[in-house]
Amino acid sequence: MATKELNVEEKLRALYDLQLIDSRIDEIRNVRGELPLEVEDLEDEVTGLSTRLEKLKTDLDSIEEQIKVKKVAIEEHKEAIKKYTAQQKEVRNNREFNSLTKEVEFQELEIQLAEKHIREMKASIEHKKEVIAESKERLEAKSSHLKHKKSELDAIMSETEKEENFLCQKSEEFQGQIEERLLSAYKRIRGSVRNGLAVVSIERGASAGSFFTIPPQTQMEIASRKKIITDEHSGRILVDTALAEEEKEKMEQLFAKI
Template identity: 70%
Template sequence: MATKTEVTVEEKLRTLYDLQLIDSRIDEIRNVRGELPLEVEDLEDEVAGMNTRLEKLQADLEVIEDQIKEKKNNIEESKTLIKKYSTQQDNVRNNREYNSLSKEIEYQELEIQLSEKNIKEFRAQIEQKNQVIEETQNRYNERSEHLKHKQAELNEILKETEKEEQTLIKESEKYEAKIEPRLFKAYKRIRSNVRNGLAIVAVERGASGGSFFTIPPQVQVEIAGRKKIITDEHSGRILVDPDLANEEREKMEAMFAKLK
């Protein structure tokens, strides 16, 4: 029965470093997009909100127009009643009936005055709302045009990078599957806690990559020996020797070039 080949520490370090290079490349692609997707999303929400406001203002205008029509109808009804009561006054038999009709005429005249006052107020509201609609429409047109340019900009970037990003994500998953869960969990934890997402770095000029803290010569010898996984005591990053890093970088850069 064949025994499962033991994965050496060096192989683990190479796989981890390859994964780091892939994930860093994905980070670069996403950094190119920067805040643009969020900016587009915010603009879409803003334009949708203004569109909803314009629809609401337009609906308010229709309600006010209906109210004006109603008041105009009331005026016509009052005029008809005044005419009717005035005719009836010509045929009354006593002062009581005449006075009663006069009160009805007076009431209808007050109703006309009130309706005319309401119409005037409604027309002032229409003028005010039309001004708000014009301002909102201008702002809507401006933001819609801005959104169109930003969407085109984002689509262009996505078009250039989406295929490469998706391929790299699949490659990242392949390399992840090669790493034991405990080590991968540590890699993810370190990556989320350090600047630039670099969880595994090479020793550069006697210091941890991206750090000013020097590494003791004895520790550098151990790192170059590739017999155990060593982390930087200051940043927590996993360390590899420069030769291993250069070999894996050349290999992965060749792969990235094929993806473009």
């Protein structure tokens, strides 16, 4: 089904209606502000801290396992010392005795080295336990903050989601009434101005939000609604005050139904 060809006045009304709807959507999204991004960042932080905590716990288990291995090795070295010491009592010459003495000394050195490693690993465990405690504290704080922010966002979403969905649907409907060239211009202007206002009315002889006076002849042309006129300073599409008031009233009735 072909779109009905609108005359200039109808195009201006459709554009201004679309602007009012899109501005209302902007207001809703501004209420949410940075909250969705904050929640996303906090979720990433919580995930990162949880992963780090799990790795620290795994490292801790690994070190404790290594200590057990070292303790078993120490017992084995002690058993070897007992064996070599007993054998020294049965040797027949100095060469065998010296050889066994060297074995005993080697086992004693291995015990000393293992004990040194155990001390180092125990110190590492204490350090990791401190880091784990700090990480747990940070994770709890971040998780609590995330819960609060998510609750805040959910509350805003539950209040505004229905209205936003309705308005987005209406925005699409009004966009469908406007020819592609004009709609592209509207979107381009909207994207280039800070407040998203692409269509504005004349207020006190100037375009809304501007201090630049519009010449009386141009104001008459705008009021005649015979062609699309843009503000030479801001590039915004201009509509007369009467049309703007009529469309605002119509849109307020539409918004009241939500």
